[in-house]
Amino acid sequence: MKFYPGVPAMPGTSLDNHTGNWRTQKPVFDHAKCTACELCEQYCPEPCILVADDGKFDVDLDYCKGCGICAEVCPFDAIKMVLELK
């Protein structure tokens, strides 16, 4: 790697850091309960909430740090935080 003048970093390259390995608990999405209200997506600080093929919301575990905000804000009880044993 070289230092170009000004030491640039390229846009969006933080995606190379998979912060999912920080996690001790993960959100599990119940697609049956999910109404696609978007609240979890709106409030995710990473952001790493995505829309799955069925149109329901889910999480990108490559980046999820397990903060639990999505489960906390979900009005339909569709997200459960579960302890992750590694």
Added chain:
Amino acid sequence: MPKVIAPRDPKEWSLFTAGHTACAGCGQSLGARLVLNAAGPRTILVNATGCLEVFTTRFPSSAWRVPWLHSLFENASAVGSGVEAALKALGKADDVNVIVQGGDGGTADIGFGSLSGMFERGHNILYVCYDNEAYMNTGIQRSGLTPFAASTTTSPVGSEVLGNTTGKKDLPAIAVAHGVPYVATTTVAYPKDLEKKVKKALSIKGPKYIQILVPCPLGWGHDTALTIRLARLAVQSGIFPVIEVENGKLTSVMRIARKVPVDEYLKPQARFRHLFTPAGREELARVQALADANIERFGLLGARAG
């Protein structure tokens, strides 16, 4: 190897990308993401030193998909002034948004002089202050925006003192006093409000100031899942009034449907734990009085008058 992109994936749509190293549940990273996506890709960001700068730009990676520049802690407003002046010189000023952003310390304390200069000179810049109410990046020291009674590492609780002895510096009022045409506050609990205010600010020529309350699980001592709930309770209790001031006139406030006692906001936060001991009774009453005064000052309860 990029994963298969889902039908809607922030890897694709967000100008602020995951993989940054903010703590889990960070209110500031949420705030910054909401601000930038509301502003859009034709935006230049100038960032003060602080958590946001550190957790997004550890070489060789960056969480930004717009041009972004960081120089120092106290000079972001001056750097932004130079960026804006250069855009004018290049004839690109009408085509590009300039947003300067910093934390509460970088805004209210060390960067206050350069912020005042930027306001007073009338640069066409939106300044965003992510207010997490202390110097979190250096280990939770008190800033000029730390609220009354909060315990920080430099306003600790001891036998003689119960946390911070002063209240928050009223930065929105100071911005208004500069003749800043658009001044607003909001919190990360209200993304629609936040996005609307950023867009509105960027539609106005001249300096703009938005202060966003961003809970910090580490510094406030709360469960990472409670970031949004606390950012909402701060408003519903009257602790943090959400307002808009245009050309010196208060033009909107976020109404409180059901006034929440400050206890509900304070209790989940370790920085206010001492208020719920016998010694803290008087301070707790003062925090309630401060919230009540805000409600009174901005008319947060009752019927709305335009």
Added chain:
Amino acid sequence: MARTLEKTQVMEGSRAIAASVQRCRPQVIAAYPITPQTHIVEHLAQAVANGELKAEYVKVESEHSAMSAVLGAEATGVRAYTASSSQGVLLMHEVLYNVAALRLPVVMTVANRAISQPINIWNDHQDAMSARDTGFIQIFAEDNQEACDLQYQAYKIAEHKDVLLPVMVCVDGYVLTHSYEPVSLLDQDLADQFLPPYEPSWALDVDRPVTYGVMLGPGEYLEHKYVLQQAQKRALGVIEDVAREFGTLTGRTHGGLVEEYRLDDADVALVGLGSLVSALREAADQLREQGIKAGVLKIRTFRPFPAEKIAAALGGVKRVVVIDKGYSLGSGGILGMEITAALAAAGVPALVDRFVGGLGGRPIPASTVVRAVVAPELPRSQDGFLDLKPEYLGEGD
């Protein structure tokens, strides 16, 4: 050639410097007033107000913000300018490191002035010396013609693709900035020929959204400092090339890194920076009249420090007398230390006298220099200080 040089006219130094800066076509100027820099930035403000200079003039609230604003402007891809002095240079100190490390070719004129306390608005070199580690290139002007010519050269050096470092043009406050001397400015066409429009090596651009000002950890920071040092070293050659090119174009030369005067057969070399060099030349002439073979080495470029050039120029002399206008308390004269180190590294055996004078605007006439050469015992016994007044020495009860 004469066609493109403007007629020589007697002008105040600051006005002539401002006129030269104007001909460099800076697009953004940000400055904060401080004596004795003020006349330079006032004249530029007037030129902008008159529409003679198309530039954005940002009237910042401090020198810290002045350097920060030119940082932001250069980072957005325009040529930018500021000027300062003394406390102003100290207040912007941390920004100087930023500008250099971001490889932004800012040019700043420093009207050199002493540092408070006690407050003193007169000339010495402490302000520039305090910035010597920042990554800025530092070039000192001997007279106002050189101060003018350096403005064009400074941008050319700074913006050179092998350099990309900011340049500090050091001009002795009052001695030069407020004195009237005959100067010749470049015709705008000639200035444009010498200094084409700025083409940035990088710029903030919404169509190319790159991140600048990142964090480097223990794994990379050391290497980045090395990269900056290599750019400083490449500047050694570029500074000489640019001075030569300017000389060819205008017929005016002031030296590149160093300039020698009557040094070929000299036993004693007098060494200094800035306007002091004129007094050194006069002293060398007087010493030769007294039978002492003296010459002068003008250090024009202080950063990058031209150690090899200096060692080569002083290789044949028996004695070197350095007169500093900047001092490192607890150590000694700063230029003197660097000259000593350069000669030692090159195995030059000359005896080096490290004297200091002229602090806080005290004049250093040629007679002081002559005395320092022929009667060095007293200043040697007084930490190198020249012409100390005994009645002020020691601290009262």
